Amino acid sequence: MESATSLNRLELLQVADAVAREKSIDRDIVLEAMEEAIQKAARAKYGHENEIRAEIDRKTGEIRLARLLEVVDEIEEDAIQITIDEAKARHPAAQVGDFISEPLPPIDFGRIAAQTAKQVIVQKVRDAERERQYEEYKDRIGEVVNGFVKRVEYGNITVDLGRAEAIVRRDELLPRESFRQSDRIRAYIYDVRREQRGPQIFLSRTHPTFMAKLFGQEVPEIYDHIIEIKAVARDPGSRAKIAVLSNDSSIDPVGACVGMRGSRVQAVVNELQGEKIDIIQWSPDPATFIVNALAPAEVSKVVLDEETRRIEVVVPDEQLSLAIGRRGQNVRLASQLTGWDIDILTEEEESDRRQLEFRERSQHFIDTLNVDEVIAQLLVTEGFSRVEEVAFVEASEVADIEGFDEDLAEELVQRAREYVDGVNTAYEERRVELGVSDEVAAIEALTPAMLVALGEAGVKTLDDLGDLAGDELVNAQDGILREHGLGEDEANDIIMAARAHWFDDEDEATVEAGAKEADEQSVRPE
Template sequence: MAVSANRLELLQIADAVAREKSIDRQIVLTSMEDAIQKAARSRYGQETEVRAEINPKTGEIRFSRLLLVVDQIENDAIHITLAEARKKNPAAQVGDWIAETLPPFDFGRIAAQSAKQVIVQKVREAERDRQYQEYKDRIGDIVNGVVKRVEYGNVIIDLGRGEATIRRDEMIPREMFRPGDRARAYVYDVRREQRGPQIFLSRTHPQFMAKLFQQEVPEIYDNIIQVKSVARDPGSRAKIAVISRDASIDPVGACVGMRGSRVQAVVNELQGEKIDIIPWSPDAATFIVNALQPAEVVKVVLDEDSARIEVVVPDDQLSLAIGRRGQNVRLASQLTGWDIDILTEAEESERRQKEFIERTNIFMKALDVDEVVGQLLASEGFRSVEELAFVEPAELATIEGFDEDTASEIQARAHDYLARIEAEQDARRIELGVSDELREVAGVTTAMLVKFGENDVKTVEDLAGCATDDLIGWTERKDGESVKHAGYLDGFELSREEAETMIMTARVHAGWIEAAPEPEPEPAAEQAPEEQEDGEITH
């Protein structure tokens, strides 16, 4: 059968659009079918269920009308009786659809214009879907493109198969782009929106620098060297922590390269951003000391529960450790994930002296002893009256100038003091209206009950309704700084796990949940034949 010119032209148009928009040819043909169906309805009636099919090989268009088989006709444009349907298809049943061939027709100008709009819309939707599917899997990659235009400080990048945006706040400070410039950036988000897929790029994202190092350092690409963390002050300074899986390869040296060639290539791309390459360590203290380079560190004190660390530096190194406008310590904190407090040796000595005096005064007041005894107990490392009350008497007796009688007397006074405090706190607990039932929750002390009462937690149900953050507080980062929000039990050195256990126990007491069943003991292993009595072997 000969193929007419207009049919060939239809297929050629479909092929051309598919190539130009980088979409599937079948999607273009389907959109043409939808457009022709819409035009056919204007010819045969809007109620008519018209179907148009384009032969993908010949370009021939066939029209058919779908009719629903029913017992009683309500609308003859879309319904057909069972008797009529069986004349066309003897196997027809009520509820089936029967296709009836329609004669071809000539499109009018309005119908053709309407069809064109449908095709353009469908092709545009297919193109947007193709772009989204392509770039949603490229989040975390670096892409190259040409600057198409600059709008209100935002840079629009032509990626060849789509457009992307670098927002003004995602650009390195004082960086300027002009139309026609080539640009490299990091894909950090792809969203499907009404106006099409939006691809968002960044040149300030920490992972942009990590990916640049991956391109410049073959060992990182081959996963011999691993980038553990990155912290950036875009356009000014950055720190990157690296570790080598191969003991024979120095991770810092590999990233620096011969005469600094590798790191310089990254610096040039980042508009002269100074980069400190830090060897990563699984030991938090060592890693933090490395991260504070070039400052020297004398001593570190870690508080793992609150993820804080105190760093002591020589007096002349304080400004170097903090950096200009706090930049060095801020980047080190971001790199390690720890909140870092920096003290000079003089400040640390002054603080220790202050704590020593405070503890001495506490012991003098609580135990009714003179200053010399209070100083002796504080210098031995005792931090509270509770520690004195429950330490082994023999340990107290070993303190210089103490004997067993002195140790016993001090412990007796400590117990009396704690009993007095306990009675005062219990009276305060009753005054606040905290129920006795709350005391039955494991881990809850009388001092905690007072704090609960002051925060309006007075029953087991009140405690069961609390979140862990309510008890121990939480930390959030604002403008690069950590802000600590106090919990009800601040100062009790309660871990997150202990707080969670306390709340879950309260929920069991309140009847909200059932207690977890205790694990069954493992059955004893059967005795091996060789170990049976009298040396007998049974079968």
Template structure:
């Protein structure tokens, strides 16, 4: 059985409209797909080398089938082109670029042609439908959508969203939540990608932002922006922590999110398969925020390392298990919520560590200064941490120690300096033995101890040092088996700041000729301090000699220094 394309003009429009309505796409796209299908069938009949065009009138359904020929200077394809001379035999006004269209009679679709046309139309409609889905959802990332479970494939849940399908991959679902076919479900759109097989709408019920979006639906103050949610940390299906802050001092953010008798938070808990939620007041003070995040555990003391965003938290011995949580859950969620690495110690462990550090410093002072244990302990008790500090501190700070006098202080300081000189000689010999060139020592910021460390790590030339990055010197953090682990840097023990490490490398690059001095980062000028310095300077231009001497005496300067002050003020 064959189908004549001229049999029913309105039938084409009816088909186009029905398909467009069913697939929620533009009717024009369907008509264009039908035109392309007819063109393909016509070329099969009249020859694929011909430029055959089909056109359907969107109002009447009238189909026109034409064979086009273009006027060119030199013919390369006789089936689609003709010369200007031949064209002007047909139409004297013809010129280069003129297109002649010859009407072709209607064709009959045989079985093969009909099947081909159907495939073309189906493909075009499918492409249009995919594009429509992508355009509709690409700007909806971050929204919650409602859908119905269509099927479950290998742990991935396919969700019918009405006019599109989304997928909740196994990793994006809540563990132990068993979604059934035809079950209504809410999920969070976290990504929309245009792929070869069509647009992929990725949904999640485990995403931290899904919880924040649920609170925005349940808590009007969050939806209106009165209460903000800076961060969320989740162990999906088990426990979560959410930080909240109010922009209105009269509104308690925690109470507002909990709701009357817990109604608001319970609505979110129910949606998330019973996931327990700790609502934490946010603070711009890291220590306060971290202490809040470790609730319900009580914290006795914290020590912050802002450079590495690491905090040491000391808790009472009986609070340790509560602070860490089941399988480390509480401290892990608190770390995710705050963005800080958290080390938990008991008061007993912290005390033992302090005692160990005290004993190590005592032994260092005994060995380096050749003093007895009592004197070494007194120095450690006063807060001295290394020999260099003792060697160059103001003499009075040592002399005021109970039982010490100025002579004792001078002797201890002299021994400290002698020790450092011997140590420097040993380190320099070690540096030379390791093959570290002198030029490395000439880089500002590098001392002998550092040079030895460089040699032990095969950094022996200025070029070697110039080729490093900041993390090579200071260390870095990596995630291994789900745990955040610190990898030590070459100069780990020297506690370099990121700025100092970067500047050391940059100066090495200057020394190596990689960059110029002008490329070095310039220190920021504190305008307030500059203004104060200008105010503190005094003008000597209108002073007589007596006034100048009086001013100099008041400032503890001689006349030459006063003149220098004038120059600096200028």
């Protein structure tokens, strides 16, 4: 860097303008960096103990140096303080605590001072450039950008975006994908963070949203919000599923995304190194959506469990391998796309399981109601699965079963009620034996069987029950009442019922405290 004295004033401003343009930062930031560099060099000349300020005139480029002195009653440090008397002699209005400025002659930069000044300016400009990059890109998370490969290190790619640098980590690249220096690359900004070495812009080519954005660029209807992308699931570089919905009934969303002779989807496939893409019609009905998501496999039957978000899908025997996909890929992507856990059965497996359930339920009625096989099977066929269901139904409903009369129906309901009463009595005795309190037993939603399950888990008082979370009661793996068909909302209601006395106790304590305070005031002497 040339010495400051050899730069005429306008050249200084021209240098600042050139640097500001090249780095895309504010001219004032460059000039402030120059001022700081001159201050540092001036301190080296006049002494580091001095408080020196440099100012560059923004219009003429003139450099002014001054020493700042604090006005004090008694001087402790000569270099940065001045007495009130001396200050008043220079500035009659000076007061203790003020700072006055003492002009200094301009300095001639030596080689070392000039080098130091250059380092300060370079560092400040670099910091300003980093801050500009962060501010520019922090709001661009979610965009797709184009750039050139600047360098490749250990599989990680540094990308030149023109006004910033970004990084694509190896695990954010598609398998078997390789880039060389100067290659063009398109990727998705998924994060921008401030880090010690400057802002880091993280790009991805495996992110599900990258595929959605690519479709947005290829399909005008998506850009115009006529077609919505509702969900994307990817096995990067291998296969993907994308669910689309049309807001215009006259436009087929799948056809629009595929394009004429597959031209639109093919453009995305080419960008993603041949990744196979299934485009699926989205549906608000979970069963329809899941059936669509399992394409190309055909589905013959579905059974949903809304509570656990699980669905059982029955497919023809010859469609099983297609539905599951290679290494479970098809069903895994369908599960990611829909947000449901999917169990796949063949028609033969489902038929075998249904027959087993039918036999088990029939045997249950034979054992508990002491009836023959025909009557038990008729009850199961009619939809009864447990003795409790027979016990708490009107006898007339049982009599409506073909082959039953009123006397038989009355007898069956009576036997069912006697059986349930006997079981409940046994449960009640066991509940008392386990020490489960009467207050817990008084909670309406808890059956005798549930009370025994709670007692065997050590939950015996209202406080024990109130301390639990709903998940601890109904969790599929280890919930205390997981076998009793409770939903999470019902479990939470039971726990809130157990906690009700906590709030009653608080109200009583408040009332007692108020009464005590009133008594004290009534006996307090005036």
